[in-house]
Amino acid sequence: MATAATHQTARTLAHDSQDGTQAGVDDTAAYERAFDAAVAADERVEPRDWMPDAYRATLVRQIAQHAHSEIIGMQPEANWITRAPSLRRKAILMAKVQDEAGHGLYLYSAAETLGTGREELLDKLHTGRQKYSSIFSYPTLTWADVGAIGWLVDGAAITNQVPLCRCSYGPYARAMVRICKEESFHQRQGYELLLALSRGTPAQHAMAQDAVDRWWWPSLMMFGPPDDESAHSAQSMAWKIKRHSNDELRQRFVDICVPQAESLDLTLPDPDLRWNEERGQHDFGPIDWTEFWDVLKGNGPCNEQRITQRRRAHDEGAWVREAASAYAAKHSASGAGRGVEQA
Numbered sequence: 001m002a003t004a005a006t007h008q009t010a011r012t013l014a015h016d017s018q019d020g021t022q023a024g025v026d027d028t029a030a031y032e033r034a035f036d037a038a039v040a041a042d043e044r045v046e047p048r049d050w051m052p053d054a055y056r057a058t059l060v061r062q063i064a065q066h067a068h069s070e071i072i073g074m075q076p077e078a079n080w081i082t083r084a085p086s087l088r089r090k091a092i093l094m095a096k097v098q099d100e101a102g103h104g105l106y107l108y109s110a111a112e113t114l115g116t117g118r119e120e121l122l123d124k125l126h127t128g129r130q131k132y133s134s135i136f137s138y139p140t141l142t143w144a145d146v147g148a149i150g151w152l153v154d155g156a157a158i159t160n161q162v163p164l165c166r167c168s169y170g171p172y173a174r175a176m177v178r179i180c181k182e183e184s185f186h187q188r189q190g191y192e193l194l195l196a197l198s199r200g201t202p203a204q205h206a207m208a209q210d211a212v213d214r215w216w217w218p219s220l221m222m223f224g225p226p227d228d229e230s231a232h233s234a235q236s237m238a239w240k241i242k243r244h245s246n247d248e249l250r251q252r253f254v255d256i257c258v259p260q261a262e263s264l265d266l267t268l269p270d271p272d273l274r275w276n277e278e279r280g281q282h283d284f285g286p287i288d289w290t291e292f293w294d295v296l297k298g299n300g301p302c303n304e305q306r307i308t309q310r311r312r313a314h315d316e317g318a319w320v321r322e323a324a325s326a327y328a329a330k331h332s333a334s335g336a337g338r339g340v341e342q343a
């Protein structure tokens, strides 16, 4: 049986070979076997290791979509920063929105380790060639939506992303550890916000209920299409990029939310939601997949607004990127100078 050290040797050899001569057919087959064995043994694949082109492309696709979701996801909540009802709520919301920018940064950096730069990925987002999560094409109509996003959207994100901490690709898995810690704080602030509204005046309770009514079904859609329509799940699970199927994670999320909704004294808007003794899980009603695919095509209530705002922010930030590049160039030139003097 091949040991971890053997896999590593083959993968390192593959890396050396990539640096120099073209790998032959026999070499490629050996690298593939070493890669498969490493994944089977739950070893992490690192940027300098040999990996199949399709594995690399799948990771870039998923990580890019994830990164885009984080930065587009800043918009619906940022919509309420100026109207937060207290200084405490404003400070919390600003910190949360800044965290999302940070998550985007970790994820674009993880994609860069696969050889795809941030500029290229942003260009694909801005020109509609890459997606962001369907959930961020819905509007935030009231202050309670900030609570519903924290409780449901961050809750769904954690359910989906905790298993990604064990993703086979090292840089993505490590980025997810930090992201999940922060998402956990985000989820709690949303829950606490909704609890305050739910225990407030009848009008506040109604506002919280209305937000949950609007965000529940789109949150379930976040997990992606049903397993039998999920184009990438089987291969991504074989590569241990994904550890669970879309439907498994969606079910886990429903089971987590039901008792939390009871504690919040809010109702989940699904007449078919009930405990199934036999399955030991909740049954829930049908999801409107037509709506999901329509949002993915760009026809959600806010798709256009989100991308227009993103492009504007990118254009307005051009001077920051130019200044940072000029500073880095100057710094590296003066750093090299210092190196010469010291030598």
Ligand code: FAQ
Pocket: 061, 062, 065, 066, 067, 069, 070, 073, 074, 100, 131, 132, 133, 134, 135, 149, 153, 154, 157, 160, 161, 221, 222, 223, 224, 225, 229, 230, 231, 232, 233, 236, 242, 246, 296
């Ligand atoms: N929205 O074959 P599958 C957050 C696409 S972060 C849009 O099942 P896969 C934090 C999919 O790309 C939220 N598109 O795909 C936050 C594929 O299209 P393609 C984002 C979707 O990749 C909170 C096609 O459908 N999280 O919320 C969606 O195996 C609050 C077929 O689907 C992540 O990205 C969707 N919901 O599984 C920020 C987590 N679902 O590429 C701010 C990482 C599917 O062939 C505020 N990603 N599609 O054209 C994943 O875990 C996976 O990519 C899935 C989809 C599970 C999302």
